[in-house]
Amino acid sequence: MSPHPLHSSSGVSDMDEMAATHAHAHAHAHAARAQVVVLPSARPSSPPRASIPVSSSAYAPPQTAAAKLPFSAAVSAPTSASGSITVAIASSGLGPEPSTLTEPVWDTVKRDLARIVSNLKLVVFPNPFREDPGKALRDWDLWGPFFFIVLLGLILSWSATAKKSQVFAVAFAVLAAGAIVLTLNVLLLGGNIIFFQSLSLLGYCLFPLDVGALICMLKDSVILKMVVVTVTLAWSSWAAYPLMSAAVNPKRKALALYPVFLMYISVACLIIAID
């Protein structure tokens, strides 16, 4: 009985090493080999967080290797002798487990920042996923939208000579509630959309308008304001178009898109009017 489990465990390790060798460079293979060394102390747990290759390809290899560990650990744990279990228990407190639960805080920060930058690029600039926005923003987050809404509110309140508080509150409320209402509008039209993903995309689309508002705050020329706001408004609308159009039935596309453009036009009017 005992030789068979050992053989299957060894087979799993060999598969891991071969997959690592084929799929990645020497450095990643070395990292995977190190993780294989840590294998006896690994514990069964849910797979670590997966990211889309575009956003963080550097993290994919260790996570892929880590995803295989729970199965081999589960295979080896029940059939090991008590001595092995004792060793595993003793060593588990020493080495870090390959999981997001035990990663350093700095790694978490870097991953989140990289994701925000990646999402911004995917939404505001041309990208290969433009025709399928659901795939482009699979790793959604709300940090970017939150930052852009607060930034726009701050810019508008700084530009205002009176009633700064009201300007800020109105800007924030219009943008936050507007994104929620727009998403609910698509859902009510029978569209196939994910609530938070839509909020995330609409928030990232504010980036051009933020830039436009910043330029308008620095320059007092009315003509320049009109040009800048028109360009950034078109840019934001262009960025928001794919998700909203892809989410609903083609016959109802206008009903889904009109409120989006209306919200961005309202923001543009706010930017122009406040001086």
Added chain:
Amino acid sequence: MDQRQVVSENYANPITCFFHVLFKAGALAFYILFSLFVKSFVIIFVITVLLAALDFWVVKNVSGRILVGLRWWNEIDDDGNSVWKFECLDGESLARMNKKDSWLFWWTLYLTAAAWIVLGIFSLIRLEADYLLVVGVCLSLSIANIVGFTKCNKDAKKNIQTFAQNALASRVTSSLQSAFGVI
């Protein structure tokens, strides 16, 4: 933080506990004190909401996994469906978690949400819609963390039961049975 209610056990991660509480207390303190003495709504809003967002991130990504061994997030699979992901340490590691850390973690989560609800009621009574906006944002962040970690905790308990059943089914030795007795 220095008070020791249980002599036999102390906090295992005092620094993490400190930061877990710091941003919560900071957001509440700034909101209450500044709304009483400073009348600039923009400053109150930005500082309070940023502290609340910082607290949300720290609890979700750092103190949650250090104090109670849990982590949660949401992502979208290849079919375009929204999937909730929960991650937890295995049964033995969860059993070794410090009870005071866990106690502090859950109680501060609930107390913070309760505090924001009370402050929201005050804003409602005084008909201050703008301050209600601050409370709404902070309360949303608090409730999101409570819901996420509650689901994660339930998922962790299922994993512990599965792990225990598998271990018992494999007829472990007496020393391992003693280890599970500790759990």
